[in-house]
Amino acid sequence: MTRPSEITRERIVKAAERLFAERGYEATSIRAIVAKARVNQAAINYHFAGKDGLYREVLRAAFRALTEDQIAHLEEARAMPRERALGDFVRRQLRPLTARDEISRYLRIFNWEAVRPTAVFRKLVSEEAAPFMAQAAELIRRFLPKANARTVMVAAIWLLGQCSVFVRNREQLGGLGVPMRGGADDDLIDELAGHVSRWAIAGLGQGA
DSSP states (O other): OOOHHHHHHHHHHHHHHHHHHHHTTTTOOHHHHHHHHTOOHHHHHHHHSSHHHHHHHHHHHHHHHHHHHHHHTHHHHHTSOHHHHHHHHHHHHHGGGGOOTHHHHHHHHHHHHHHSOOHHHHHHHHHHSHHHHHHHHHHHHHHOTTSOHHHHHHHHHHHHHHHHHHHHTHHHHGGGTOOOTTOOOHHHHHHHHHHHHHHHHHHHHHHO
16 A cells, blocks of 8 residues: 555655756746645655755656666677667667657756756766666677777767657657657657668778
8 A cells, every 4th residue: 555655755756757847957946846746845855855856866767767678678689689789779769759748758857957957967877877878888899899998988979869869859850851749650760760770880880
């Protein structure tokens, strides 16, 4: 049976997700979160020790929602030929294009961070992103076995960028003829993944 304190905690998190997605961290006040969650400020202090702690919890949930599927398939990817593994990696990175609701809110929060980065986000990236970045670097290493660690990490970041430009800007790309407003379908994901994978493999092959 769910305890009342757990219900309150979940209500606060959901309210904060929506407001942080709509307004960003700076423009979202504790008062607004309290009103939307229908709790008192003491509940936020009790569960999260304030606004920073609450934002950290929202960001942690966002990181995990967007990376846990990729990490869960690490061993499966290791057993694949490298080209297929890269294609699978890219496809999973593009999967949020089909999402709505919660994942869409997470993406909007990350977009706010791109223009108004916070100290909370920077600190959490170093903690939460490490396993995922290690996986991306391991995949790149299969294409660049002689490269140094810095080159491998740069290439991993580059590969992620080729996917995130579509995911983070999906609402704007409709005007350029890419039908993403409201979410992409599986056919579009397959098409984009095919393009990005082929171009990435070609580029990595030149750097081997």
